[in-house]
Amino acid sequence: MRLRAEGRTVLTFDGDQVRKARGIETDFSRAGILKNNYEVIRQCESMRDLCDHAIVSLISPFSETREEARKVFGEEYIEVYMRCAVEALIGRDPKGLYRKAIAGEIDNLIGFREGPAYDIPKSPEIVVDSDQEAVEGAVERIIEMVYRRGVL
Amino acid sequence: MTSKVVLVADYGRSGQGWLSYMLCYILNAAFVEPYDFLAGRSYTNSGHVLGLTQGNLPGRERTNYSMIIKTHYATPARLTLTDKVIVLIRDPRDVAVSAYFRFRKMRGEGGTRPLRSKLFGFLKANRFTNLLTTYFRWVRFYRAWWPTDHYLVRYEDLLIDPQGILRGILAYLDVHPDERQVEDAVREFSFATITGRQRGQEDNNNPEFRKGIAGDFANRFSKLELRLFGLYAGIDGADFGYDLGRAGTKR
Numbered sequence: 001m002r003l004r005a006e007g008r009t010v011l012t013f014d015g016d017q018v019r020k021a022r023g024i025e026t027d028f029s030r031a032g033i034l035k036n037n038y039e040v041i042r043q044c045e046s047m048r049d050l051c052d053h054a055i056v057s058l059i060s061p062f063s064e065t066r067e068e069a070r071k072v073f074g075e076e077y078i079e080v081y082m083r084c085a086v087e088a089l090i091g092r093d094p095k096g097l098y099r100k101a102i103a104g105e106i107d108n109l110i111g112f113r114e115g116p117a118y119d120i121p122k123s124p125e126i127v128v129d130s131d132q133e134a135v136e137g138a139v140e141r142i143i144e145m146v147y148r149r150g151v152l
Numbered sequence: 153m154t155s156k157v158v159l160v161a162d163y164g165r166s167g168q169g170w171l172s173y174m175l176c177y178i179l180n181a182a183f184v185e186p187y188d189f190l191a192g193r194s195y196t197n198s199g200h201v202l203g204l205t206q207g208n209l210p211g212r213e214r215t216n217y218s219m220i221i222k223t224h225y226a227t228p229a230r231l232t233l234t235d236k237v238i239v240l241i242r243d244p245r246d247v248a249v250s251a252y253f254r255f256r257k258m259r260g261e262g263g264t265r266p267l268r269s270k271l272f273g274f275l276k277a278n279r280f281t282n283l284l285t286t287y288f289r290w291v292r293f294y295r296a297w298w299p300t301d302h303y304l305v306r307y308e309d310l311l312i313d314p315q316g317i318l319r320g321i322l323a324y325l326d327v328h329p330d331e332r333q334v335e336d337a338v339r340e341f342s343f344a345t346i347t348g349r350q351r352g353q354e355d356n357n358n359p360e361f362r363k364g365i366a367g368d369f370a371n372r373f374s375k376l377e378l379r380l381f382g383l384y385a386g387i388d389g390a391d392f393g394y395d396l397g398r399a400g401t402k403r
Contacts, residue, residue, distance in 0.1 A: 004232050009155040009218070013190075021190035039192055050182050050207060050218040051155050 002143055008052040013040055015058025028108040030062070030116055037065035045072055053151070061110045063119040076151050080142060081124035086112065088131035155218040157234040158325065163293040164224050165250035166242035167307045169196075169360065170346075172220045173205050174318060174337040178329050179217045182207035186221065204340055215327055226289075226296040236325055239297050242307035243394050244290045245369035245381065248283040250362055252372075255282060257356060280377055284384070291388045298392070306393070308366045314338045 003010045018040060019025045024032060037060050044054045060066055070077045090098045101109040111118035125145055128138040158175060162168045176183045183205040185195040196202060207218060223231060303324040310317045318334050343351045343364035351364040373381065382397045389396035 001232060009157050009233070018190050021187050022192065043189065043192070050184075051157075 002139060003053055003146075009050075010053045010055060011047060011051045013044065013054060013056040013058060018058060028059075028110065028116070033059060033110075033116075034062060034065060037062070038068065041065065041069050041072055044069075048073075053146070059110060061116065061118040063122070066119075066121065075149055078126065078142070078145055078149065079121060079124040080126045080128060081121040082128050082130050084130045156216045156236065157219045157221055158217055159231060159234050159237045160220060160222050160240060161228070161231075161237060161297055161302070162222075162224065162240035162242070163247060163290045165247045165254065166240050167310060168222050168240055170341055170343075171238070171240060171305065171310060172222055173201055173341045174314070175220050175321065176205040176207065177209070177337040177340060178318065178322065178333050179215045179220070179325075179327060180207055180209050180212045181215070181217045181220050184219050184221045186223070198346065201341070201346065215329075217325065217327070224293075226293040228297050228300045235301065237300065237302040238305055238321060238324075239294075239300075239302040240305045240307060240310075241294060241392060243366065243369070243396075244287050244385065244389060245283075245373065245378075245396065246307075246366060247290055248286040249369050249372045251286045252279060252282045253356065253362055254360075280380070283373075283377070283381065287381070287385055291385075294392050311364075311366055 016025075018036065019027075022036070022039075024036065027033075027036075037058070040056060040058060044056065047054060066079060070079070090102070093099055097106065097109055098112065100106045101112050101115065107114060109115040126138075126142055128141075130138070158179070158181070160168055160172050160175075172183050175181065183195060188195045194202065207214070217236075221233065225231065228237075303321060305317055305321065315334055315338055318337065322329065322334075339345065343349065343361065347355065347358060347361045347364070349355060354363050356362075369378075386395075386397035
């Protein structure tokens, strides 16, 4: 909203919407996630000349796809690592995934118990501790980074 | 140069693709159908259309507008992409007929309908309840969009005077292209060019561009259906400029 209020065209890629459109809501296998992430990178690349910014919020647990995005978009790429204690995630759980994982109904919740491992980002531009920081503050820091990178 | 978006909102079955393609050509902008885009699908199988609606026309400069994005969502408050919105509306009786034929085509192909559609298939398979269902949704859609800031286009007017309507839209967008580009757009995306048929000729295998005419409901509705539809929908229809109260009457 902040960027759009400044007259910029901003496209958003929400992981759930992408998965729904592709009919892969339940495919959280390593291969499925990688394929989905590479596809989103390709789509963002195809929109590069058409919009000012693309905000991609989706599960990208593997460093290889993040490195690919960094390679493709260079200085325009801003990686935001959303960090949160698992206790807080269990408390939120809007989709009921943690409840299912705890009950043993699913075993593929990324970063949780025996689920697929999450590659912790090595050099994200921004780290947001979402269980400690207010949304407004995090948004402010991200916008500031966008300005600093000169992509606004 | 900034990248701006034109949002084209309609209920569906109202000429959105046709209008959007013409605008893409004139503005040298890319057409984006969000759901197909996210799914990694193309919005058309036509090489002719694709070649002219990607925002990369040879020898043509870009305008301020880089994308024409379509929506069928009745949630204008959530769509904050742009302040340039075109609301496209069509006689709900024609929309209902077109939607019914599309439903039959999709049902025939099988497997492509969402679960909810399957569950209510027994209702939708009945022609009149199908028409009424479309009408309920049509009213909900336009009630949501009506109070917003937008430029209104009627499909029936677009059929009669596409150049004139396009000129009005372009003035709203504050774009002043060569008049020849407007004429070229109308020709390149004429019904005959896109479908290989004359207007009014039907191809049930192509539900996206079925007949390209206004008033087909009069050939499809029975007299009883027209009367019942008018009784039910007359008041709502008048709110949006359509006289649905009497058979065969348009605004």
